[in-house]
Amino acid sequence: MFLKLALQTLILTALCGAGGFLASLIHTPLPYMIGSLVASGLIGIFFSDRLPEGYRFPMKFRMIFMALIGVMIGSRVHADLIAEIPSLIASLTVLTGFVFAAHGVNYVIFRHLGGYDRPTAFYSGTPGGLMESLALGEEAGADIPILTMQQFMRIIAVISIVPLGLSLYYGAPVGSAGGQSMAAPDTSAAAIPLALAIGLAGLFIGTAIKLPAAQLTGPLLAAAIVTVTGLADLALPQWAINLSQVVIGTSLGMRFTGLRGRTMVVAAGLAVVSVTAMLGLGALCATALHSATGAPFDALLISFAPGGVTEMALIALSLHANPAIVTLHHVYRIILTVIEMSVIGRFRRAKQL
Structure with a gap:
């Protein structure tokens, strides 16, 4: 059974990797992740009957490559970065206001434009905390299929729109689409x-102590400790980074398996409206912080973009922005979002009793 699942997953990953390679030929932003995501999504939507019955992309396989991405980010942490943490107080403060404002705007979009019931609109609109949103939403009586679709579409829309938007903003391909490499030179297998x-x-320690986004933050912290203490110089070859993106993109695209019809079209449209509103709000915050602190606008925008931690860190790496700082902002966003929706959700339920 295990060998059969492994073979099926390897074949699927290879097919979607071809999509990533084609995307790299036409210089799309973050090509190996976005290309494989598109290929995987198309397979899930239009060829789900060709997939093995009951097939689900194995999350443990995905976690291995997320751990590699975490190590790559953690290897960028140095002593001078730690010294910069006090200077991030301004951006973290603004991010606090962003979380509350983004959730409020999203609730209006999903409730009044989408016509969702109150629990589904509330938990679909959270700017982070995917698994926590699903768990609390189910408890509150939200429509779980719609909530799940909406949350995953938020992440997919962000990782598709942000690199493309930055390329249009600068008037030229940026990051990996512009030929930048995320790998250290002359790194071997x-x-x-x-x-x-x-x-x-x-990953093991982070999961045991329940770190937020432990599959990324656990390896990140472990690699940061090793790097800062000088125990080892960690690096990965470019092909390993590309493969990690393919696996992550393929697993995301598989979330669309079996989804068709008006519900999916509506969810996709609402996701674009919601993400556009959040990115617009994030751009305002990034512009204000750039003027006040001189921090790079693109790094600030990525720090406010409400996508997955791993995916935003990959975008930061492809743009040569400091992925550790970006990850710190996203971990803070997730923690704050979970606290915010838990408190407000409990208050809403108490009010209804």
């Missing part, structure tokens, strides 16, 4: 075993 061992150790 011999570096992978150590990086993987540190990543898996961080």
Whole structure:
């Protein structure tokens, strides 16, 4: 059974990897993740009957590559970065207001434009905390299929729109689409075993102590400790980074398996409206912070973009923005969102009693 699932997953990943390669030929932003996501989504929507019965992309397989991405981000943490943390107070303060404002705007969009019931609109509109939104939404009586679709479409819309928007903003391809590499030069496959061992150790510890987004933050912190203390110089070859993007993109696209019809079209349209509103709000925050602090606008925008932590870190890496700072902002966003929706959700339920 395990070998059969492994073979099916390898074939699917290879097919979607071809989509990533084609995307790289036409210089799309973050090509290996977005290209594989599109290929996987098309397979899930139009060829779901060709997939093995009951097939689900194995999350443990995805976690291995997320751990590698976490190590890659953690290897960018140095002592001078730690010294910068006090300077982030302004952006974290603005991010606090962003979370409340974005959730409020999203609630209006899903409730009044989408016509969703109150619990579904409330938990569909959270700017983060995907798994927590699903768990609390189910408890509150939300429509779980719609809520799940809406939350995943938020992430997919962000990772599709942000790199493209920045390319249009600068008038030229940016990041990986502009030929930038996320890998350290002259890195061989011999570096992978150590990086993987540190990543898996961080994943185990991060999960045990219940870190937010533990599959990324655990390996990140483990790699940061190793790098800052000088125990090892961690690096990954470019092909390993590309493969990690393909696996992450393929697993995201598989969320669309079996989805068709008006419900999906409506959800996709609402996701675009919601994400556009949040990115517009994030752009205002980034512009204000850029004027006040001089921090790079693109790094600030990515820090406010409400996508998945791993995906936003990959975008930061492809743009040569500091992924550790971006990840710190997103972890804070997720923690704050979970606290905010838990408190407001409990208040709403108490009011209804």
